[in-house]
Amino acid sequence: MVQKSYQQYCGVAAALDRVGDRWTLLILRELSFGEQRFTDLRKALPGIASNLLAERMRDLAGAGLVEQRELPAPAARTVYALTVEGERIRPVLTSLARFGVPFLGDPAEGHVRPRNAVRGVLRALFDPTGAAGRDLLLRLDLDGEENWLQVHAGRLVDADRGGTPDLTIAGSAAALVEVCRGTSTLEEVSPRLAVGGDAAALKAFAEMFPVVDPSLP
Numbered sequence: 001m002v003q004k005s006y007q008q009y010c011g012v013a014a015a016l017d018r019v020g021d022r023w024t025l026l027i028l029r030e031l032s033f034g035e036q037r038f039t040d041l042r043k044a045l046p047g048i049a050s051n052l053l054a055e056r057m058r059d060l061a062g063a064g065l066v067e068q069r070e071l072p073a074p075a076a077r078t079v080y081a082l083t084v085e086g087e088r089i090r091p092v093l094t095s096l097a098r099f100g101v102p103f104l105g106d107p108a109e110g111h112v113r114p115r116n117a118v119r120g121v122l123r124a125l126f127d128p129t130g131a132a133g134r135d136l137l138l139r140l141d142l143d144g145e146e147n148w149l150q151v152h153a154g155r156l157v158d159a160d161r162g163g164t165p166d167l168t169i170a171g172s173a174a175a176l177v178e179v180c181r182g183t184s185t186l187e188e189v190s191p192r193l194a195v196g197g198d199a200a201a202l203k204a205f206a207e208m209f210p211v212v213d214p215s216l217p
Contacts, residue, residue: 009132035079097124109175114142117173130207139165167197
């Protein structure tokens with residue numbers, strides 16, 4: 001395979017040499033959620049052909065960003081995961097999501113993946129300044145899928161799913177995106193979206209994940 005390159009001495013160009021092909025960043029987005037089987041990736045990326053996905057996975061493995069892992073019995077399956085080097089893409093994906101949120105169209109009910117709503121929209125709104133020195137454990141039950149976010153000492157960290165959430169959000173992933181984009185308030189999306197928690201947790205959430213929503217204190 002011919003190594004494609006922009007042939008420019010530039011960090012942006014060097015990054016695009018490795019992750020600039022179509023579908024590559026979306027593959028890395030899926031792997032940022034955790035280990036994935038090839039079939040998981042195909043399901044999450046319905047527009048990509050199997051042979052192209054296989055090619056992209058080979059390229060990413062060759063670049064040292066993705067690796068195969070064999071899970072022990074009883075799972076006994078091959079999965080793909082980000083390498084230590086590949087983990088460096090996470091803040092890039094978050095920044096791209098933050099850049100892209102204003103370009104999103106109106107979310108259609110039933111067509112927004114819950115984890116995309118959480119990771120690609122809500123998480124992108126995280127404001128370290130508003131979260132400075134604070135903690136919050138958030139559980140989101142959206143369209144039958146459970147997701148968690150946790151802020152510890154002002155930083156987003158891997159969530160403790162065994163903990164007691166300070167705040168719960170349940171209902172429609174599309175409704176959550178509407179609130180995050182500021183096109184609807186919590187009052188307007190009720191009962192499609194319900195928020196549970198005390199006033200202090202709600203206030204912390206609004207400051208850590210600022211949205212244009214006057215119904216939050």
